[in-house]
Every structure is written in structure tokens, then in C-alpha cells.
Amino acid sequence: MRLVVLCALLQVGVVYAQESDPFGVEAEVVSEAGALRVDFMLRVPDKHYLYAKELGVTFAGGNAELLSRPDPVPKMDPFLEEMVDVFGSDFRLSYRLSKPVPDGMSVAVAYMGCNAELCFMPQRRQFEIRTVGEGMWKIVPVSADVSAEPSVSADAKDGLFEGFVLDGRDSGYMSVDEFLAFVGRVESGTGLQRGRLELIVDEHGLWIGVLAILFLGMLLNFTPCVLPMIPVNLAIIGAGAQAGSRQRGFLLGAVYGLAIALVYGALGVAVVLTGAQFGALNASPWVNFAIGILFAGLALAMLGVFNLDFTRFQPQGIRAKSGHPFLTAALFGGVAALLAGACVAPVVISVLVLSTELYPSVGRAALLLPFVLGLGMALPWPFAGAGLAWLPKPGRWMEKVKLVFGVLILGAAVYYGYLGWTLLAPKSAVPEVDAESFWMTSPEAAVEAARRLDKPLFIDFWASWCKNCRAMDAKTLKDPAVREALGKYVRLKFQAEHLSDPETKKILD
Incomplete structure (x- = not known):
């Protein structure tokens, strides 16, 4: 069965294991005239918050007066979709206990918090106030009401x-x-598996994951969607054999590659910070129709049905070789990153998903992962722009490459059109x-x-x-x-x- x-x-790595509590509570007592002041310092990590409603301090066997507590701030709860009062940074609670204070008085601090992705279990931290000498007290943690499950x-x-x-x-x-998607993985027999990138990060750390993503980006240049077009793109931006010098070609290739990295980096920031979901877009029939129409137009242009010349929309100075070649390289690099095609999309989406998952725990460093992928894809371009010998020379073979890609892109257009039609068709009730x-x-x-x-x-x-x-x-x-x-x-x-x-x-x- x-x-x-x-x-x-x-959010756990095993089926149901206790997630370590990211919050913390420290306590101290200060003897004052006729009373004890008890201070609690609550630690709230970056991008986490504690619910004000769930925060409580109880003293067993004594009367405590609240001296100070910061005001909570309103926040739109992403889980409840309503405004709630929360504490989003470290704060202090102070209470006054009238003397005499019984030795061994029990004190409990209860709280519950979340981050952007998940909520943690309610916690209850236990302390005891103990007498350590004449007129001297200390407060010590007894236990946290948490046990390994x-x-x-x-x-x-x-x-x-x-x-x-x-x-x-x-x-x-x-x-x-x-x-x-989870149910689909279960049905395909991979419901217990995690993504390769996630496993690398979990087992070897974030920096090894960054190197793996950088290497993946380099490999994307050898996919069928990218490799045959390298000489064509070099000719467009005036690099390679047309550069005039290796130094100029190197710089043009570097600008082209940097534009690719910046586009992927910007895409990563947009997806992670806005919570955009690729699945929701892919499930829209109109998005699929739009992609199909775009691909059909590109395919017909590559097959020679009509001439698609984007350069005529640019100022004359940009088209001229003596004008703004580096701006031209940057523009085409950005466009190439967006239109790289199906060969690179799975890898790009995997890195975006990983970045989204890591963002709550590692913060802004996770935003750099899509940029690192683009940087890996950009690394060969300066050397290609300098005209290295391993690059094939431009010639009539480029026309054949255009025809092959025209047919492939036309097939992709048909696929996206069919996908849009199936999504538009009424589903069974x-x-x-x-x-x-x-x-x-x-x-x-x-x-x-x-x-x-x-x-x-x-x-x-x-x-x-x-x-x-x-x-x-x-x-x-x-x-x-x-x-x-x-x-x-x-x-x-x-x-x-x-x-x-x-x-x-x-x-x-």
C-alpha cells in the first residue's frame, strides 16, 4: 500500500521533524528597593516576526507589574491575509515583582512566530527565579517546552x-x-526526491551551490538553442572577426555577456521579491497563445517569409559601427537572455525556485543566484568576442542553421498554441x-x-x-x-x- x-x-527536511526555533529568549533580574525587576530580551531574526497576540508572560506565585513593552507594528499576514500586530525585531519586556519573592518562582514566556514561507510551532520557555544569597537573586532557564518528535x-x-x-x-x-506539481512527482515516483541544486546546497553549503550554478550557466552555452547562434550573434554585435582587434572584441563580448547576467539577475529579484509564480503564468491560455504567436512570427522570419529587422527602430548612431557598438551589444545581450528558448528555461526556472526557497533563510544572498547563473553563461563571451580559433567562421552554413531553427521554433509555436487551446477548453466539472x-x-x-x-x-x-x-x-x-x-x-x-x-x-x- x-x-x-x-x-x-x-518546513522540515524529514516527514515530520521539529524545526529548530529561530527565536530566542534571555532573562535577567535586577534588585531594586522593595522589588525585583525582571527583563526578558526576545530575539527576532531578520525577515521573521512574532505575533503580539500570541506573546504572554506568566509568573506563578507572585504579582507582576508590566513596566515596559514596545508597541507592535501592523503587518499584512501572508497566511491569514489580514492585518495583524507583530514584533519584527529584537525587543525587551520589563516586569516588577514586589518583595518578598519566593525562591524557585516559576516564570513562563509563550510566543509564536513566522517568516515569509512558514510558521513555527508555538513555544513556551520556562525560567525559575532563585535566591543566591541575602538580597540576591538570579533567573535561570529550566527547559523549553519542546521535545524531539x-x-x-x-x-x-x-x-x-x-x-x-x-x-x-x-x-x-x-x-x-x-x-x-507535488502530486505529479508522487505519481511519477519522485515524491521523495529533492532537486539536484537543493541537495547540493543542503549537503555542501551555499558557496558550493553557487559554484555549481556558475558551472551550469557555462554549460548552457553548449545547448542546441545557443551554441549554433554564437557566431551569428557575434557578427550582429560586431565582435569576433569583425571587431578589428582582439581587445575590442573582448570588450564587446564582455558587455554582451554582462547584459545576459543582469537580465537573469533582475528576473530573479522580481520573481523572489514579488512571489511571482511561473506555474500560474504557464496555466494561462492567453499567455500560451501570446508565446505561440511570438514564436510563429520569429519562425516565419527565420524561414525567409519576411524580413524582421529590429535595427531599423534604433537611432542611426546605434546601427553604425562607428556609433554605439557597446550599447548595441548590451541590447542584444539582454534580448538574447530573454529569448534563449526551451533549452535554458528549465535550468533558469530551477534556479529561480531555489532562490525563492533560500531567500527566507539566507536573505539577500539568495537574490544573487539567478545573476550567478547568467554570469556563468556570460563567461565564454569575452573570449568568443576576441575571436578564438575554436569558433566556426561565418559562411553559408548560417543560412542552413537559420532554416533548422525556423522549423524548430515553428514547432514550438504549434505546441504553445495547442497548449493554450487545451487550457481554454472547458474542463470536466x-x-x-x-x-x-x-x-x-x-x-x-x-x-x-x-x-x-x-x-x-x-x-x-x-x-x-x-x-x-x-x-x-x-x-x-x-x-x-x-x-x-x-x-x-x-x-x-x-x-x-x-x-x-x-x-x-x-x-x-
Whole structure:
């Protein structure tokens, strides 16, 4: 039997493991006349925030007066889609305790926070105020109300899920497109695999990942969409044999390559900071029709049906060799980056996805990854512009290359037109199903149904404190396409409110 796990509770590397708490609490006591002042310093990492509503401090066995607390700031919660009050940076809380203060007084600090991608479990930090001498006290951490939690084993051989094999797992918030892509990976047998770039970064660190992306960019120049066009592009920008000198050709090639890197870098910043989703664009029939029309026009021009001369829209000075050749090189480099074609698109999208995933944890450094890819693609161009001997010389063969590419691009135009038509065609109606009947809530009943019906079992772990879960319930899991994809599964929605609860452990073990 097959088992698929979705855990929107946490962003984890295993099926259901405790994510390390990125926040922190430190405490100190200061003796004052007739009272103790207790200060709590709460650490909030960059691009993280704590919910003001979830913050609380309790003193057992004593009366505490709040002396100071900074005002929270309003923020649009990406999970709840409403304005909430949060603390977005380190802050201090101060309380006054009237003496006498009993030795061993227990103090608890509770909080919950998120970043742009996920919300973390509610935390409860325990402290004790202890007497260390006449008129002297200290506050010490006792324990965090966090324990290592078990994870679903890959084979799930023991307990309730005996005989089931884990086919897929994922965690954190997923949009409709991301969820459907996850189900597709499960159906293709790759639901437990991660992207090569993600694995490289996880296993060897960010800098090794940067070098791998740089090398990938260099390899893109040897794809069928790019390599045959290198001499053509060099001739257009006046580099190579037409440069007049190796130094001039080197500089022209460098400007051309730098434009490629800048375009990919700008694309990465736009995608990461705006949260743009390529899947949503690809799912639009009108976007696919537009791409098909563009490709059809380019194909007909390459086949000689008509002459497509973009240079006539440029000022005379740019077209002239004695005018602005470096501006011409930069313009064509940028255009070449955008029209590189299907050969480079999968790699570019993979790097953009990786950059988006790393941005919440590594910050602005993740924005540079698409630029690094473009830089790798740009590296050979200065040397090509200098006229290295390994480059083929321009000749009649270029006309044949144009014809071949014209046919290929025409085929791509037909493909995108067909894809747009299929997306435009009315889909089969998906009956409306209420949440109560769509999901089962009893693990035992769901397992029995999966065995009896010989269907795979899909488990969605959730909790009332989980912002990711609430967002997915409100959007992703109500989408008709998602429900249609889940129709082939027995669906279990399991509330894992307290991870240390014996009933919860029984499901996770």
C-alpha cells in the first residue's frame, strides 16, 4: 500500500521533524528597593516576526507589574491575509515583582512566530527565579517546552501503517500549482526526491551551490538553442572577426555577456521579491497563445517569409559601427537572455525556485543566484568576442542553421498554441464536496478504507495554531483541480495539536 504525507505545520527536511526555533529568549533580574525587576530580551531574526497576540508572560506565585513593552507594528499576514500586530525585531519586556519573592518562582514566556514561507510551532520557555544569597537573586532557564518528535519512517513497517510504503512527502505552504506539481512527482515516483541544486546546497553549503550554478550557466552555452547562434550573434554585435582587434572584441563580448547576467539577475529579484509564480503564468491560455504567436512570427522570419529587422527602430548612431557598438551589444545581450528558448528555461526556472526557497533563510544572498547563473553563461563571451580559433567562421552554413531553427521554433509555436487551446477548453466539472465528507478524520477508519478499496492514503497533518494550514485550507485544498487530483486517494486530515501527545505519537511513529 502507498502512503503520501503532507505536513503544512513545519518546513522540515524529514516527514515530520521539529524545526529548530529561530527565536530566542534571555532573562535577567535586577534588585531594586522593595522589588525585583525582571527583563526578558526576545530575539527576532531578520525577515521573521512574532505575533503580539500570541506573546504572554506568566509568573506563578507572585504579582507582576508590566513596566515596559514596545508597541507592535501592523503587518499584512501572508497566511491569514489580514492585518495583524507583530514584533519584527529584537525587543525587551520589563516586569516588577514586589518583595518578598519566593525562591524557585516559576516564570513562563509563550510566543509564536513566522517568516515569509512558514510558521513555527508555538513555544513556551520556562525560567525559575532563585535566591543566591541575602538580597540576591538570579533567573535561570529550566527547559523549553519542546521535545524531539518522532517522524514517519520511510517504510512505515510498524504500528497502524504496517504494510504501507511512503511514496511522497512535503511540508510548508503550497499554492495550487505547487501542490499539483507535488502530486505529479508522487505519481511519477519522485515524491521523495529533492532537486539536484537543493541537495547540493543542503549537503555542501551555499558557496558550493553557487559554484555549481556558475558551472551550469557555462554549460548552457553548449545547448542546441545557443551554441549554433554564437557566431551569428557575434557578427550582429560586431565582435569576433569583425571587431578589428582582439581587445575590442573582448570588450564587446564582455558587455554582451554582462547584459545576459543582469537580465537573469533582475528576473530573479522580481520573481523572489514579488512571489511571482511561473506555474500560474504557464496555466494561462492567453499567455500560451501570446508565446505561440511570438514564436510563429520569429519562425516565419527565420524561414525567409519576411524580413524582421529590429535595427531599423534604433537611432542611426546605434546601427553604425562607428556609433554605439557597446550599447548595441548590451541590447542584444539582454534580448538574447530573454529569448534563449526551451533549452535554458528549465535550468533558469530551477534556479529561480531555489532562490525563492533560500531567500527566507539566507536573505539577500539568495537574490544573487539567478545573476550567478547568467554570469556563468556570460563567461565564454569575452573570449568568443576576441575571436578564438575554436569558433566556426561565418559562411553559408548560417543560412542552413537559420532554416533548422525556423522549423524548430515553428514547432514550438504549434505546441504553445495547442497548449493554450487545451487550457481554454472547458474542463470536466468537479462536483462540489464539503470538507466534512471530502476528508476522513479517523486514522483507523482511513487505513481500513485504503486497504479495502486498494487506494493510496493521503495524510494532511494540521493544527489550530498552524497559519500555513489555515491558508491552505482556505485556498489550495478547496481548489477544484486539487480535489480532482486527490480523488484517487483515501484522504485523512489529522489534527496534530500537541506533538508530544501519545495519540499523535501513535500516528507519527
